[in-house]
Amino acid sequence: MASEPPKPAENLIPSDSNALVQSTNPLHPANLICELCRGFYNLGWVTGTGGGTSIRHHEHIYLAPSGVQKERLQPTDLFVMDYATRSYIRTPTALKPSQCTPLFLAAFDKGAGCCIHTHSQWAVLVTLLVEKASGKEGCFEIEMLEQIKGIARGRGKTGSLGYFDRLVVPVIENTAHEEDLTESLEAAMEKYPDTYAVLVRRHGVYVWGDNWHKAKTMCESLDYIFQLAVEMHKLGLPWTAS
Amino acid sequence: MASEPPKPAENLIPSDSNALVQSTNPLHPANLICELCRGFYNLGWVTGTGGGTSIRHHEHIYLAPSGVQKERLQPTDLFVMDYATRSYIRTPTALKPSQCTPLFLAAFDKGAGCCIHTHSQWAVLVTLLVEKASGKEGCFEIEMLEQIKGIARGRGKTGSLGYFDRLVVPVIENTAHEEDLTESLEAAMEKYPDTYAVLVRRHGVYVWGDNWHKAKTMCESLDYIFQLAVEMHKLGLPWTAS
Amino acid sequence: MASEPPKPAENLIPSDSNALVQSTNPLHPANLICELCRGFYNLGWVTGTGGGTSIRHHEHIYLAPSGVQKERLQPTDLFVMDYATRSYIRTPTALKPSQCTPLFLAAFDKGAGCCIHTHSQWAVLVTLLVEKASGKEGCFEIEMLEQIKGIARGRGKTGSLGYFDRLVVPVIENTAHEEDLTESLEAAMEKYPDTYAVLVRRHGVYVWGDNWHKAKTMCESLDYIFQLAVEMHKLGLPWTAS
Amino acid sequence: MASEPPKPAENLIPSDSNALVQSTNPLHPANLICELCRGFYNLGWVTGTGGGTSIRHHEHIYLAPSGVQKERLQPTDLFVMDYATRSYIRTPTALKPSQCTPLFLAAFDKGAGCCIHTHSQWAVLVTLLVEKASGKEGCFEIEMLEQIKGIARGRGKTGSLGYFDRLVVPVIENTAHEEDLTESLEAAMEKYPDTYAVLVRRHGVYVWGDNWHKAKTMCESLDYIFQLAVEMHKLGLPWTAS
Numbered sequence: 001m002a003s004e005p006p007k008p009a010e011n012l013i014p015s016d017s018n019a020l021v022q023s024t025n026p027l028h029p030a031n032l033i034c035e036l037c038r039g040f041y042n043l044g045w046v047t048g049t050g051g052g053t054s055i056r057h058h059e060h061i062y063l064a065p066s067g068v069q070k071e072r073l074q075p076t077d078l079f080v081m082d083y084a085t086r087s088y089i090r091t092p093t094a095l096k097p098s099q100c101t102p103l104f105l106a107a108f109d110k111g112a113g114c115c116i117h118t119h120s121q122w123a124v125l126v127t128l129l130v131e132k133a134s135g136k137e138g139c140f141e142i143e144m145l146e147q148i149k150g151i152a153r154g155r156g157k158t159g160s161l162g163y164f165d166r167l168v169v170p171v172i173e174n175t176a177h178e179e180d181l182t183e184s185l186e187a188a189m190e191k192y193p194d195t196y197a198v199l200v201r202r203h204g205v206y207v208w209g210d211n212w213h214k215a216k217t218m219c220e221s222l223d224y225i226f227q228l229a230v231e232m233h234k235l236g237l238p239w240t241a242s
Numbered sequence: 243m244a245s246e247p248p249k250p251a252e253n254l255i256p257s258d259s260n261a262l263v264q265s266t267n268p269l270h271p272a273n274l275i276c277e278l279c280r281g282f283y284n285l286g287w288v289t290g291t292g293g294g295t296s297i298r299h300h301e302h303i304y305l306a307p308s309g310v311q312k313e314r315l316q317p318t319d320l321f322v323m324d325y326a327t328r329s330y331i332r333t334p335t336a337l338k339p340s341q342c343t344p345l346f347l348a349a350f351d352k353g354a355g356c357c358i359h360t361h362s363q364w365a366v367l368v369t370l371l372v373e374k375a376s377g378k379e380g381c382f383e384i385e386m387l388e389q390i391k392g393i394a395r396g397r398g399k400t401g402s403l404g405y406f407d408r409l410v411v412p413v414i415e416n417t418a419h420e421e422d423l424t425e426s427l428e429a430a431m432e433k434y435p436d437t438y439a440v441l442v443r444r445h446g447v448y449v450w451g452d453n454w455h456k457a458k459t460m461c462e463s464l465d466y467i468f469q470l471a472v473e474m475h476k477l478g479l480p481w482t483a484s
Numbered sequence: 485m486a487s488e489p490p491k492p493a494e495n496l497i498p499s500d501s502n503a504l505v506q507s508t509n510p511l512h513p514a515n516l517i518c519e520l521c522r523g524f525y526n527l528g529w530v531t532g533t534g535g536g537t538s539i540r541h542h543e544h545i546y547l548a549p550s551g552v553q554k555e556r557l558q559p560t561d562l563f564v565m566d567y568a569t570r571s572y573i574r575t576p577t578a579l580k581p582s583q584c585t586p587l588f589l590a591a592f593d594k595g596a597g598c599c600i601h602t603h604s605q606w607a608v609l610v611t612l613l614v615e616k617a618s619g620k621e622g623c624f625e626i627e628m629l630e631q632i633k634g635i636a637r638g639r640g641k642t643g644s645l646g647y648f649d650r651l652v653v654p655v656i657e658n659t660a661h662e663e664d665l666t667e668s669l670e671a672a673m674e675k676y677p678d679t680y681a682v683l684v685r686r687h688g689v690y691v692w693g694d695n696w697h698k699a700k701t702m703c704e705s706l707d708y709i710f711q712l713a714v715e716m717h718k719l720g721l722p723w724t725a726s
Numbered sequence: 727m728a729s730e731p732p733k734p735a736e737n738l739i740p741s742d743s744n745a746l747v748q749s750t751n752p753l754h755p756a757n758l759i760c761e762l763c764r765g766f767y768n769l770g771w772v773t774g775t776g777g778g779t780s781i782r783h784h785e786h787i788y789l790a791p792s793g794v795q796k797e798r799l800q801p802t803d804l805f806v807m808d809y810a811t812r813s814y815i816r817t818p819t820a821l822k823p824s825q826c827t828p829l830f831l832a833a834f835d836k837g838a839g840c841c842i843h844t845h846s847q848w849a850v851l852v853t854l855l856v857e858k859a860s861g862k863e864g865c866f867e868i869e870m871l872e873q874i875k876g877i878a879r880g881r882g883k884t885g886s887l888g889y890f891d892r893l894v895v896p897v898i899e900n901t902a903h904e905e906d907l908t909e910s911l912e913a914a915m916e917k918y919p920d921t922y923a924v925l926v927r928r929h930g931v932y933v934w935g936d937n938w939h940k941a942k943t944m945c946e947s948l949d950y951i952f953q954l955a956v957e958m959h960k961l962g963l964p965w966t967a968s
Contacts, residue, residue: 048392048463069459119389121470128479146900146929147845150774163902163928174388176405202405203388217795221774228847234476234960237854290634290705311701361631363712370721416630418647444647445630476718532876532947553943603873605954612963658872660889686889687872718960 020060020090021075029055029062030075032212036116037064041071043223045118051204054104055114055212059083063104065095083108099178103206106186111155112208114215122226123205127171129233131201139192140169140199142229142239150221152214154194166240167225168192171199197222262302262332263317271297271304272317274454278358279306283313285465287360293446296346297356297454301325305346307337325350341420345448348428353397354450356457364468365447369413371475373443381434382411382441384471384481392463394456396436408482409467410434413441439464504544504574505559513539513546514559516696520600521548525555527707529602535688538588539598539696543567547588549579567592583662587690590670595639596692598699606710607689611655613717615685623676624653624683626713626723634705636698638678650724651709652676655683681706746786746816747801755781755788756801758938762842763790767797769949771844777930780830781840781938785809789830791821809834825904829932832912837881838934840941848952849931853897855959857927865918866895866925868955868965876947878940880920892966893951894918897925923948 021030033053040046040053049069055062061081064073079097080090086105088097098104100117107115130138142148143166151161161167170188175181181200188198196218197207207222209215229239263272275295282288282295291311297304303323306315321339322332328347330339340346342359349357372380384390385408393403403409412430417423423442430440438460439449449464451457471481505514517537524530524537533553539546545565548557563581564574570589572581582588584601591599614622626632627650635645645651654676656668665684672682680702681691691706693699713723747756759779766772766779775795781788787807790799805823806816812831814823824830826843833841856864868874869892877887887893896914901907907926914924922944923933933948935941955965 044466047466048389048459050389050392050463050466069455119466121466121473124387124470125473125477125479128474129477132479144900144928145850146926147774147776150776163900174386174405200388202386213795217774219774221776224770224773224776224845224847228850230473230477231847231851231956232854235851235855235956237851237858286708289708290631290701290703292631292634292705292708311697361708363708363715366629366712367715367719367721370716371719374721416628416647442630444628472715472719528950531950532873532943534873534876534947534950553939603950605950605957608871608954609957609961609963612958613961616963658870658889684872686870714957714961 017090018076020080021062021078023075029057029060029212030078033062033064033078034073034075036212036216037070037073040116040118043118043120045116045120045219045223046070047119050119052098052100052104052117053114054098054100054108056083056108056112060089061104061108063098063101065092066098067096102179102182103185106182106189107206107208110189110208111210112215113210114212115206115208116215116219117204117206118219118223119204120223120226122223122230123199124202125230126226127199127201127203129230130171130199136173136201139171140167140226140229142167142225143241145225145228147221147224147228150224151218152196152209154196157194168195169197169199169205169222170195171201174201174203259332260318262322263304263320265317271299271302271454272320275304275306275320276315276317278454278458279312279315282358282360285360285362287358287362287465288312289361292361294340294342294346294359295356296340296342296350298325298350298354302331303346303350305340305343307334308340309338344421344424345427348424348431349448349450352431352450353452354457355452356454357448357450358457358461359446359448360461360465361446362465362468364465364472365441366444367472368468369441369443369445371472372413372441378415378443381413382409382468382471384409384467385483387467387470389463389466389470392466393460394438394451396438399436410437411439411441411447411464412437413443416443416445501574502560504564505546505562507559513541513544513696514562517546517548517562518557518559520696520700521554521557524600524602527602527604529600529604529707530554531603534603536582536584536588536601537598538582538584538592540567540592540596544573545588545592547582547585549576550582551580586663586666587669590666590673591690591692594673594692595694596699597694598696599690599692600699600703601688601690602703602707603688604707604710606707606714607683608686609714610710611683611685611687613714614655614683620657620685623655624651624710624713626651626709627725629709629712631705631708631712634708635702636680636693638680641678652679653681653683653689653706654679655685658685658687743816744802746806747788747804749801755783755786755938756804759788759790759804760799760801762938762942763796763799766842766844769844769846771842771846771949772796773845776845778824778826778830778843779840780824780826780834782809782834782838786815787830787834789824789827791818792824793822828905828908829911832908832915833932833934836915836934837936838941839936840938841932841934842941842945843930843932844945844949845930846949846952848949848956849925850928851956852952853925853927853929855956856897856925862899862927865897866893866952866955868893868951869967871951871954873947873950873954876950877944878922878935880922883920894921895923895925895931895948896921897927900927900929 036053045051049067052064061083063079082089104115126140130140148161148167153159170192172184172188199205207219209218287293291309294306303325305321324331346357368382372382390403390409395401412434414426414430441447449461451460529535533551536548545567547563566573588599610624614624632645632651637643654672656672659665683689691703693702771777775793778790787809789805808815830841852866856866874887874893879885896918898910898914925931933945935944
């Protein structure tokens with residue numbers, strides 16, 4: 001927790017350079033993405049190559065490729081994009097960029113430093129329960145759970161949500177192709193400017209934060225709340241007072 | 243992910259040779275089967291010596307023996323069969339071949355490179371829910387889940403199922419002896435030529451793929467979908483629109 | 485799996501000797517009990533110092549002490565009893581013998597080589613569901629599950645139960661003191677001579693086998709079946725055809 | 727288990743000293759808190775920086791800071807407080823003290839040597855089920871479960887609860903700020919002088935014990951009982967006979 005990730009090399013980088021992803025620092029984004037993905041696999045968030053994680057490191061975006069087993073990810077498997085020009089400055093041979101890339105970029109455009117996408121079953125079930133109760137326009141809403149304090153109040157705002165605040169997470173409809181979610185994700189970000197997460201119906205959730213620490217801990221808190229909400233529903237316990 | 247598994251030795255191999263199962267390459271099938279089985283044990287797929295995994299490596303079939311604790315499997319415990327002649331070219335002393343062998347071979351005959359058999363409780367419960375709803379002739383059918391994209395479209399076809407495609411997995415009846423499943427497994431393969439999986443009532447599932455990566459990730463995606471389907475059923479959420 | 489556990493020293497052993505529990509062989513019962521208990525902790529079988537394991541090694545009985553954290557057990561924490569005389573030949577200082585000891589001995593008297601006691605929640609729930617359905621005299625009965633094949637047919641009999649055999653596990657009432665279970669455990673063993681397990685109402689299960697491999701894999705198969713039975717009950721699926 | 731934690735240095739300690747948290751002894755409280763928190767993370771007790779643990783070591787109180795990922799906690803992240811004066815004698819730079827601190831101190835004032843706070847979902851669900859059944863004044867009450875024996879009888883009393891004893895855990899209402907729980911926690915301790923745990927509605931549980939071993943194993947036993955109680959409720963099984 002003490003050591004800072006190293007600054008990126010400023011000089012010209014060949015398109016296949018390993019220098020961008022090789023570091024002995026465990027907090028270097030190339031190492032961190034691999035370590036986080038191993039943990040996410042054990043949580044059931046990235047089963048069967050699903051889901052993904054991206055970290056912004058100064059002007060570079062680190063991205064896991066499409067279709068790889070997340071718990072086996074190696075730093076050399078990562079794509080690196082130049083954020084300003086949206087061009088890949090590192091492209092692993094024989095791998096394809098993640099279809100989540102435009103969605104991760106939407107989060108970075110809102111000031112995020114890290115974005116996590118999970119296929120958590122709790123997230124999927126919550127989107128189905130919301131639809132059943134409130135139709136396609138409904139949001140996931142819950143209140144009076146201590147874990148809500150784990151969610152930041154909103155971009156540019158200080159502190160976290162309080163116990164008596166209502167947590168509201170918008171739900172967008174899934175599309176045939178993941179990149180086609182971008183428009184509705186951005187629309188949800190506009191409509192709910194304080195949210196750090198958007199649920200995708202029958203698909204999962206996107207969660208972001210100022211840095212990897214905040215993105216990961218908010219993703220954990222939300223997943224905890226989604227799971228609790230499903231169990232509450234099974235037990236006939238309402239999510240909100242009214 | 244980068245390194246290729248080594249080619250098998252072409253010369254004559256004594257029936258008890260360790261050379262077939264000794265390699266420093268973690269992707270050698272003898273090492274890989276042991277590693278995969280440890281992971282499958284933690285997923286609850288091979289509890290109490292149940293389930294199994296087989297990999298085709300050029301003209302050799304690597305098979306875990308019958309009745310061993312899968313999380314403790316060692317490369318020297320493995321059987322190796324010559325695919326062309328169906329004769330064992332490596333037989334560990336004091337161990338018996340798996341009863342799943344003819345079922346694994348049925349998958350290899352359809353072009354598979356790896357076949358996984360699990361006793362996952364989600365698979366078993368899904369077979370019971372299908373029977374309850376549709377009788378013994380019913381298939382497991384579900385649609386509109388992002389994870390369906392984790393399943394390939396079919397042998398000789400390009401790409402994966404789409405979000406709006408219906409996933410159909412046939413269910414066959416269990417038999418007193420595992421090898422007696424072969425005929426109905428092959429019949430299901432004929433009737434559903436695009437399937438990469440067959441559920442076995444009150445027993446589990448067989449999943450295969452072109453290689454171990456595809457077999458494992460499809461098995462994970464299917465197990466995720468089976469679990470989600472059981473939870474959806476508990477919550478009164480239908481699997482298909484009609 | 486290949487190497488044999490070493491024979492016990494035949495010479496006189498001082499009551500506090502470490503020689504009985506020190507071995508570089510991972511299959512020595514002192515090492516094995518510790519390793520098994522770490523695994524059982526992760527399965528939720530020995531939470532909060534509950535449950536236990538005992539192995540017979542020639543004329544010596546290895547026993548975990550009372551009230552220790554099972555996942556932290558060290559070989560030097562173990563008691564060793566001389567089976568013939570029922571006297572402790574190794575007593576760790578500051579530790580008390582397990583209250584399960586007479587129950588483990590009842591299993592050894594029936595020819596077991598290893599006995600496992602878990603507080604698995606699935607076992608507890610099954611005892612409650614049996615009582616609700618059949619009253620205090622009922623047994624847990626289930627049929628037509630592949631995993632039933634994981635249970636041996638009975639002492640002195642060859643092979644395992646078949647898919648069409650009914651698994652019957654007797655349930656005894658819990659008592660204020662664990663050692664007071666001995667009489668009813670022995671009575672259940674008499675009444676159901678083929679059983680390798682006895683459920684204890686609101687408490688857990690005792691499972692034994694000819695050796696540690698058989699006791700552990702049967703315990704896993706039974707726990708799998710108990711969990712499946714609870715889930716089947718939640719889904720309205722019957723355990724037996726009639 | 728054999729070695730004793732070392733005595734604290736008696737001499738004057740600079741406010742940022744690492745000596746208080748550096749030890750090669752795995753049972754030193756600074757090492758132990760980190761190890762315990764890693765285990766608690768895997769149990770789902772401290773998701774998303776929630777929950778915490780504190781150990782009293784002679785006249786020093788070791789405390790995890792606020793808002794850190796518990797599974798990544800390092801000894802140098804810990805606060806150390808002088809118990810007599812309630813002043814911090816070690817303050818890690820850039821970290822804030824835990825808001826749980828006054829609640830941990832309330833437990834130490836009752837003679838505890840360790841206090842654990844979890845956000846376990848089972849604890850939260852139990853508080854909601856108690857409210858639904860008995861209103862805000864209700865306690866969690868359950869009886870006739872073997873695992874109840876894992877709970878000590880009460881401060882200054884010998885031994886543990888028996889199988890036929892009723893376990894009673896008071897529930898207090900949650901507050902906007904965690905430190906505001908202190909008064910009602912102390913009131914519950916007064917009203918239920920034998921309890922080693924207090925549930926907090928929609929929040930989690932505080933569990934303490936004479937030392938870390940007792941606090942941890944009682945916390946495990948209680949969490950097991952909470953989970954079992956939720957499952958019993960789903961299956962229509964009552965918690966008490968009357």
